[in-house]
Amino acid sequence: MKRINALLASIVLLVFVGAGAFAAAEPEADDDTISVGMVTDVGGVNDNSFNQSAWEGLQRAESELGIEVSYLESGQGSDYGPNMDTMYDTGKDLIWGVGFLMADAILEAATANPDTNYAIIDFAYADTPDNLVGVVFAAQEPSFLVGYIAGKMTETGTVGFVGGIAGAVIDGFDYGFHAGVQYANPEVTVLRQYADSFTDAAIGKSIATQMYLEGADIIFAAAGLVGDGVIEAAREQDLWAIGVDRDQNYLAPDHVMTSAMKRVDSAIFQISATLQDGVFPGGETFLFNLANEGVGVAPTSDIHVPADLLAEVDDLSQMIIDGEISVPFDEASFGEMGYE
Amino acid sequence: MWLSIAFLIGQTMMYASPIIFTSLGGTMSENSGVVNIGLEGMMVVGAFTAATVGFYSGNPWIGFLAAGVAAGSFGLLHAVACVTFNADHVVSGIAINFLGPGLSYFVSRLVFDGATQTRSLDLANKIPRPLDPLFGSNTFFELVLNRYATAYLALIMVAVVWFLLYRTKIGLRIRSVGQHPEAADTLGIHVRRVRYFAVIGSGVLAGFGGATLSIAIVSQFRPGLISGQGFIALAAMIFGKWKPQGAVLACLLFGFSQALVVFLGLRTQAIPTQIMSMLPYLITLFVLVGFVGKAVAPKALGRAFGEDA
Incomplete structure (x- = not known):
């Protein structure tokens, strides 16, 4: 029986090694x-x-x-x-x-x-x-714009931000969004929570459920797959989520209001x-950035966001490109620009 | 205050239900003497199968059962390797942890135009929330009780597995082949047959656990959906001293600490999230060291039947 043990173990090893060898043996590119x-x-x-x-x-x-x-x-x-x-x-x-x-x-x-x-x-x-x-x-730029939309569209006066793992990249989304909401309406409260993950959809759903419970009606998630859970919570509660990176409206057409796009x-x-x-x-x-169309607001935003608000967003976008509005991208610049 | 408590209870159930199913699976397999670290891979198979079958059949329960069948067949594979061929249980389990996800992604690419992600189910086609119409939105009872049916099913399964192990003939046989297979053999028990039953059953339950994640908690399968839950379930089972009633408590404790992280995360910005996300593991560790006594594994665990003891 020991021998069969060893045999099985070597077969398993062989399969893994073989798989590795096949992966490495892909044909090299022509010149x-x-x-x-x-x-x-x-x-x-x-x-x-x-x-x-x-x-x-x-x-x-x-x-x-x-x-x-x-x-x-x-x-x-x-x-x-x-x-x-x-x-x-x-x-x-x-x-x-x-x-x-x-x-x-x-x-x-x-x-x-x-x-x-x-x-x-x-x-x-x-x-x-x-x-x-x-x-x-310049992730802060589209985040500012979707923040502006959220600030104008919220009916409860509370919106939420769900971040993945804190760091320079997510800071851009975070502070840009906060600034956009304040720019639209300083009275609106922004809840903020980090999942410390880019993959755990369950924690995203849990965080979003709690934010909706605390009165938020629109949540922006910049958290990779954690955002799937946020959108799931929006569907269950019949409230709004804002997508990130790509136009994510197709994930939940009735519950993704807009998306902050990063044209990777x-x-x-x-x-x-x-x-x-x-x-x-x-x-x-x-x-x-916005100037070279490397970032922007999702084209499907016109499904849920009124046309006059989108026109304001276009104007804001132009003002950011022209340098009339500067958008904060981290905690320091957020404070310097007079946001709180 | 009351709403916060309700939120914590509700989220505890959400986190715990998939790992409850899976740790019950682990309990069955290990009580029969077969180590099953392949639970993680079996969960992946279950999650993928449930999402795929659920999407095409339009019926979540068919998806749920299909997840049991698919993951159960990986249980069969594990049983063939460990029980019939006396392979090392850990090696076979590791192989399943590679094979399960690999095969799932491969089939997914065939079925969903090259994507390793299934298309998401409509809310109406997910596992239902049976108590949904009873309560007003965001009230105490709604937050506690408006759970997906799988959460209730998980708790029912605890009683079922407990009954099976401690109140039926087959349960007694499972435990006896896990303690001393040779002695059981001399009494005329088919050791291998009993182990096959227990290991296949553990696959079925792990499949249900995976399905709970993919068609109740969220509405699609994708890589990374199952990230360690199978191992947590395994730990919960050991934590619960290889007993279903112990395992469910461990799962609930783990689920509660996850819920607590989310609850505190919104209220205290002072503690870094990295520290917060360690909390479930720290709590588990402290409770394990401080309150749970020595756990004794089934005596024949991991040992092949017929080999010298």
Whole structure:
């Protein structure tokens, strides 16, 4: 029986090793076509949020530019490094890391492999290597706009903000939203709570249920998959949620009022295209904002938001682009700009 | 005040119900002497199957039962490896924890146009909330009692599994093959047959646990939906000293501390969320160390029948 034990154990091992070998044995790209890979963070490629948006950008690059594309999903934080290595081993010309959680893994890979190009969404390095590009979004700008909509649309005078894991990226959503609500109506109370997770839908649902219980009628979630739970609570309570990153109205057409969009797809498309043109801007960090249409309010907002309010939002958007309104992006700037 | 208490009770039930099902599954399997760390993978299979079958059939209960069948067949797989072929229980469990999610994502990609996420169910097609029409919105009783039917079913299952283990012939047999399979064998009990029953049953219950998450708490399956609940259920079962009544208390304690994190999170901005989210694990640890005495596992746990003791 011991022998059968050992036999089974070795079969299991063989299956895993075999699977690994197959993954590594993907054909290398031809010299004339560029191949671009991306590694998702723990949200996975169908997160209804920015990982999915990133993959849509690459798929567009595949169909319009003929670039060869692929992705690897990270089940947990410890997968980032090995996924980076796998991408490198399959001979990618450019490797994207989607999300600030991967900042260290990418910097390490870029330093170790100067012959390949890397890029990261949502992170700006103090000192960027020549084969690495940082992409950041002015998330506070669309958040300000959806905050303005929430401030005008609330009937109870209370709205909520649910954050994922606190940090520079979510701060932009958080303080932008708070400022937008106050700009619309200083009397409105904003509840704020962090889930300390980007994946736990149950805690999102629980947090949102409590906020609705405390009188909120509109909740903005910038929390990846945690937001699924927030939208679920909105459906159950028949109240409103505001989506994030992508136009999330399709998730609950009667309960997602609007979405603060971060066009990760267009950023990935544009920067992958520079590689094909041979002008990859290694060492630089790019900011995508309202002015270059890298962020914005979801097009489906006109289903639930009245046209005159959307017209005001357009005016505000123009004022932000022109610099007449500056939007806070963290606690310090929030205080400096006179919000409280 | 009363509403806050009601909220805490209600959210405790929400968090606890999937892990109650799964820890009952663990109780069955381990009492028969088979370690089942594959509960996590079986939950994933159950969650995916429930969401998929529920979506296409339009009936959540068909989805729920299908989840039991699908995860039960992974229980069968575990039983074949551990009971018939005497494989190491932990190795087989780990294999199931890889195989379950892998197969679920693979089938999902086939069924849902390449997405590892199922399409979300309409509210009307989710597991119903049987007491929904009785209470006004956000009243005490509504917050406590307006739960999905699976939450009530989980509590009923505790009584069922307890009855099965301690008041029926098959229950006595399950426990005896977990304590001393050779002795049970000399009394004419089919050790392997009893273990098959218990392990398949544990898969079915873990599948129900997964289904509770995917078609009651939320309305779709996606990667990351089951993230550690199977292991928490396993811990709850050990915490509850391998008894259904103990396991359910451990699950409720864990659910309560999750609810407490959400409750305090909105009220105290002073404590960092990272510290707050440790609370469920810290509470569990303290209660385990402080109040729960020595837990004794079934004597033949993890040991193959017929091997030298």
